[in-house]
Amino acid sequence: EAQVTQNPRYLITVTGKKLTVTCSQNMNHEYMSWYRQDPGLGLRQIYYSMNVEVTDKGDVPEGYKVSRKEKRNFPLILESPSPNQTSLYFCASRTTPKSYNEQFFGPGTRLTVL
Amino acid sequence: RKEVEQDPGPFNVPEGATVAFNCTYSNSASQSFFWYRQDCRKEPKLLMSVYSSGNEDGRFTAQLNRASQYISLLIRDSKLSDSATYLCVVNTDTGRRALTFGSGTRLQVQP
Numbered sequence: 001e002a003q004v005t006q007n008p009r010y011l012i013t014v015t016g017k018k019l020t021v022t023c024s025q026n027m028n029h030e031y032m033s034w035y036r037q038d039p040g041l042g043l044r045q046i047y048y049s050m051n052v053e054v055t056d057k058g059d060v061p062e063g064y065k066v067s068r069k070e071k072r073n074f075p076l077i078l079e080s081p082s083p084n085q086t087s088l089y090f091c092a093s094r095t096t097p098k099s100y101n102e103q104f105f106g107p108g109t110r111l112t113v114l
Numbered sequence: 115r116k117e118v119e120q121d122p123g124p125f126n127v128p129e130g131a132t133v134a135f136n137c138t139y140s141n142s143a144s145q146s147f148f149w150y151r152q153d154c155r156k157e158p159k160l161l162m163s164v165y166s167s168g169n170e171d172g173r174f175t176a177q178l179n180r181a182s183q184y185i186s187l188l189i190r191d192s193k194l195s196d197s198a199t200y201l202c203v204v205n206t207d208t209g210r211r212a213l214t215f216g217s218g219t220r221l222q223v224q225p
Contacts (some may be wrong), residue, residue: 010154031211040122042201042217043158048210058210090157097211106159 002027006106008089013081014114021067021109023091029104031097032074033058034066035085037108043090049074050097103105115140117183120216128224131192135219137202138184147178149173149187151198153219158201161187192223 004025013019025032026102034046035058045058048070065077065084075095091106127133139147147164162169164176164185175188177199185202202216 033212035215040217042118043215045210045212048212050211056210058212079149088155098213100205100213103180103213105159107157108155 002104004091004093004104005105006018006089006109007110009107010110012057012112012114014034015082016080019078019111021078021080021089021091021111023074023076023106024072024073025033025074025093025104026089027070027093027095027104029093029095030091031095032068032069032091033103034076035092036060036085037090038087045103046089048063083113085111086113116216117141117206117214117217118202118204118216120200120219122217122219124220124222125223126191126224129192129194131223132188132190133221134189134194135187135200135202135221136184137186137219138182139202139204139214140183141146141204142180142183144204144206146153146213147185148203149174149176149177149185150201150203151216153198162199170184170200189221194220194225195222197221197223 010083033048035043036097049055089109149161150158151161152158168177173190177186199218
């Protein structure tokens with residue numbers, strides 16, 4: 001089944017404790033993104049990757065890191081989480097950067113930083 | 115001004131009603147337009163693309179007005195299962211090749 005998977009689905013942590021949210025897609029997609037969704041603000045892009053080893057900042061990159069060592073995986077790293085990073089996070093992928101076709105989303109990770 | 119603006123709603127309509135949502139976008143160079151559906155606390159999923167000539171998929175009709183920079187979604191014969199948040203999505207013509215999402219319009223169909 002074609003899909004984007006994320007783990008964990010739910011996470012409660014404390015300020016400053018490093019965490020990683022994994023993302024994996026099995027569709028051989030080149031373009032991958034991380035979004036956060038907050039009430040009234042919609043989905044905002046954190047980081048994106050146009051292909052392996054090519055990553056760049058989105059709209060709200062502060063406090064986050066990513067890597068793209070393999071085509072299928074795009075982990076999101078919070079080196080020192082803070083309460084303002086409490087949010088619903090989605091990983092997404094689509095075929096290529098130039099093709100604005102359907103974007104597939106993972107099921108989401110609900111993060112709470114205390 | 116937000117790049118993509120939508121009325122947040124909620125729109126509360128009875129079953130069988132026709133409901134329309136509008137969305138405006140700010141970048142006149144945008145070329146690709148979509149409606150996504152998001153159920154509560156779930157991931158967004160593509161509902162339909164929006165083409166220049168307008169397009170229909172069953173009970174759903176999407177229209178694009180480039181001159182006024184707005185997109186619309188019409189739902190006829192609303193079902194309870196249509197209750198969700200509808201996200202207007204537009205490509206941003208930047209190096210990021212990003213899709214910009216509106217905040218969404220919430221629809222609640224009532225029995």
